[in-house]
Amino acid sequence: MSDNNILPVTSPEEAGLDPEKVELLNQTMQRYVDEGKVPNIVTLIAREGKIGSYETHGYLDLDTRKPAGKDSIFRLYSNSKPITGTAVMMLCEEGLLDLDDLVSKYIPAFKNPVLISSGSPPRNAGPGAMLPLKPAKREITIRDCLRHTTGLATPDRTTVRIAMQYKEAIEESGWDLAASLDRPPRKTYLERVEAHASIPLSFEPGTDFVYHAGFVVIGVIIEKVTGKSLEEFYHERIFRPLGMNDTSFYLDEGKLDRFTTCYQPSPEGGNWHLAVYDKAETSEKVKGPKVLFGAGGDMGGLLSTAADYARFGQMLLNEGELGSERILSRKSIEIMTSNHTGDMVIPLLKPGFGVGMGVGVYRGTSPDPIMRSPGTFGWGGAAGTTFFADPREDLVAICFTQTFGHLMMPDNFYIEDFERLVYQALL
Numbered sequence: 001m002s003d004n005n006i007l008p009v010t011s012p013e014e015a016g017l018d019p020e021k022v023e024l025l026n027q028t029m030q031r032y033v034d035e036g037k038v039p040n041i042v043t044l045i046a047r048e049g050k051i052g053s054y055e056t057h058g059y060l061d062l063d064t065r066k067p068a069g070k071d072s073i074f075r076l077y078s079n080s081k082p083i084t085g086t087a088v089m090m091l092c093e094e095g096l097l098d099l100d101d102l103v104s105k106y107i108p109a110f111k112n113p114v115l116i117s118s119g120s121p122p123r124n125a126g127p128g129a130m131l132p133l134k135p136a137k138r139e140i141t142i143r144d145c146l147r148h149t150t151g152l153a154t155p156d157r158t159t160v161r162i163a164m165q166y167k168e169a170i171e172e173s174g175w176d177l178a179a180s181l182d183r184p185p186r187k188t189y190l191e192r193v194e195a196h197a198s199i200p201l202s203f204e205p206g207t208d209f210v211y212h213a214g215f216v217v218i219g220v221i222i223e224k225v226t227g228k229s230l231e232e233f234y235h236e237r238i239f240r241p242l243g244m245n246d247t248s249f250y251l252d253e254g255k256l257d258r259f260t261t262c263y264q265p266s267p268e269g270g271n272w273h274l275a276v277y278d279k280a281e282t283s284e285k286v287k288g289p290k291v292l293f294g295a296g297g298d299m300g301g302l303l304s305t306a307a308d309y310a311r312f313g314q315m316l317l318n319e320g321e322l323g324s325e326r327i328l329s330r331k332s333i334e335i336m337t338s339n340h341t342g343d344m345v346i347p348l349l350k351p352g353f354g355v356g357m358g359v360g361v362y363r364g365t366s367p368d369p370i371m372r373s374p375g376t377f378g379w380g381g382a383a384g385t386t387f388f389a390d391p392r393e394d395l396v397a398i399c400f401t402q403t404f405g406h407l408m409m410p411d412n413f414y415i416e417d418f419e420r421l422v423y424q425a426l427l
Contacts, residue, residue, distance in 0.1 A: 006307040007314060008050045013427075015052025017045065021425035022053045028421060029399075032414040033058035038384065038406065039263050039274060040068035041414065044306045044398040045422055049314055053425075054306070058401075061261040062274065073246055073259045073303050074400045075278070075285065077181075077381035080294065080301030081215060083238060083312065085146055085358020087222055087230075089332045090237060096225045099143040099335075099357070106221045109194040110140055113151075115201045116162065131161055133200055140205045142221070145214025146357040147340045151201035152213040162200060169195045174298075177212050181382065182278075182299060184292050193217045209346055209355075215296025222295065230293035234302075241325040242315055244308040250290045251303060256280065259303075262383050262402040265409035277383075277404045297381060306398045309387060313396040316377075317389045337377040339363050371423035386415050397422045 012019045022045075029041045040058030044051060060066045091097040104111035117132040136151070144150045155163070155176050163170060172187070172195035174180035185192040193216055202210060219230055226233045231249050239247050251259055259280040266275035278300070280286065285300055292299045311322060316337065320328035328336070339354030339361045346353060352366030356377060364374025378388030384401040399418040406412045 006051065006054075007046055007310055009054065010050045010052060012052045012425075015045070015047045015050050016427045017047065017052040017425045018427055021421065025053070025418070025421035025425060026055050026057070028417050029055070029414065030057045032412070032417075036272075036274060037409055037412045038401040038403045038414060040072065040260060040401055042068060042070060042072055042074075042306045042398075042400045043418065044310050044396075045425075046310055046314060046396045047426075048394045049318070051310070060259070061280065062263070066257075068260065069258065070307065071246065071258055071305055072400075073251065073255060073305055074385055074402055075260075075262055075300035075381070075383050076302045076304055076309075076385055077297035077300060077383050078212070079304075079309070079379055079381035079385045079387065080297045081358040082316070082379050082387075083234065083302060083358075084215060084218060084222070084295040085336055085356070086238060086312075086316075086328065087234060088142065088146060088218060089328055089336050089357060091222065091225060093329060093332055097142060097221070099141065099146075101142050102139045103141065103145065103217055103221070104139055106224050107190070107193060107197070107217065109197040110217075113139055113197070113201050113205070115151075115204065116159070131159070131165070136201055137204050138206070140214070140217075142218065143340060143357075144205050145218045147355045148209050148211050148214060149206045149341065149344075150210060150214040150217070151203045151205045151208070152196055152210060153199040153202050154210055154213070157202035157210070158199075166199045169198045173199060174216065175199065175213070181297070184284075184299060189216055189292075189298075190220050193220055209341070209344060211348060212296050216294075216298060219293060219295030223293075229291075230295055238312075238327060239308075241327060242308075242311045242322055244304065244311055247302060247304040247308045247312075249285075249293045249302055250288065251283075251285050256286060259283070259286070260402040262300075262404055264404040265406065265412070272409045274403065300383070301381070306400050309385075309398055309400075310396055313378075313387050313389050313398065317391060317394065317396055337361060337375070371420065380415070384415075386418075388419065393426060395422075395426070 045053040113136040114133040117134040262278040263274040264277040315322040319330040336357040341354040359377040362372045362376045373392035376390040380386035384403040387398045
């Protein structure tokens with residue numbers, strides 16, 4: 001790993017961290033590895049732009065027992081979303097997009113959305129009768145896509161009758177996140193979202209929360225307005241300027257020995273263990289076809305290291321710049337990391353949190369005090385990666401592992417312990 005690929009490194013004390021508390025954090029992370037709850041953990045804590053703690057625990061692969069390194073490469077899944085939010089804000093600055101643009105401006109299939117009407121089919125209608133529909137009050141916007149308020153249909157919010165009537169579109173749409181996250185579209189992401197657009201919405205856009213669906217749409221729009229693939233645009237405008245040399249949608253052949261195997265909890269005989277979810281050597285991220293770029297984390301989303309993601313997080317904390325490179329203006333960062341969901345209850349987040357443009361934001365209104373400062377923002381990924389940035393504390397904290405659905409395993413609270421111990425270590 002080249003020196004220019006990491007932020008400056010200093011001692012815990014110089015970074016405003018208590019060395020004894022940092023050691024307790026490291027021991028706690030190692031315990032999660034020793035107990036078989038995660039295969040590995042890489043943690044990085046930076047304050048005032050300098051790394052005060054950067055540690056690794058565990059193995060790239062539990063069979064080979066090859067130790068994980070600081071330069072280990074992880075599947076980000078939804079930790080790709082903040083990068084996509086950044087890309088959209090860049091395009092807004094250039095006048096190519098506006099947060100309140102209608103999605104139909106770029107993908108006509110989204111024009112004139114409909115919902116199920118509160119009425120019922122005629123009394124003499126047969127079981128195949130169409131449910132009455134009504135026009136939505138407004139169309140879906142780019143802002144809706146980034147803050148998860150599109151209203152796009154999902155299985156848990158759609159009637160059986162609608163599911164039957166739109167069966168063909170549903171099969172193409174990827175509407176079931178759990179089933180479609182690691183399943184490639186039958187054709188293209190454009191055709192996937194066009195199919196999704198043909199299904200009646202679950203609710204009026206902007207009035208409720210439905211996770212992820214809008215990010216597939218945003219990925220298509222970014223490629224349309226830039227004329228480039230997400231891989232090309234992100235590399236040209238974000239990764240290369242920030243020195244994120246190990247971040248991409250697919251793995252360079254020479255980096256296989258740094259790529260983690262991904263695991264998932266599995267119960268066996270009443271005991272939980274980690275089973276292989278995606279082997280490094282046979283992963284789609286290695287074998288290809290290397291044309292599926294998941295803006296919100298589909299197909300594993302981006303690949304990255306803790307050091308690369310720290311540079312990205314530090315850029316956000318620095319109000320859009322890192323070193324001599326400016327990625328976004330100060331005001332664009334302010335918009336991106338502000339709450340765009342008001343007092344809406346967000347199922348994925350605790351009380352007091354809202355959603356910005358690709359990030360979660362602590363509003364400071366939790367019924368019980370928490371250690372995060374108001375304005376702290378961040379996000380996580382399905383395979384166990386997470387980051388947060390606290391502007392008040394000038395803090396970026398990153399914790400990466402590769403366990404898909406880690407909360408299925410009892411008492412697997414390494415993320416909660418990581419955040420608590422980071423804050424307790426602050427001087």
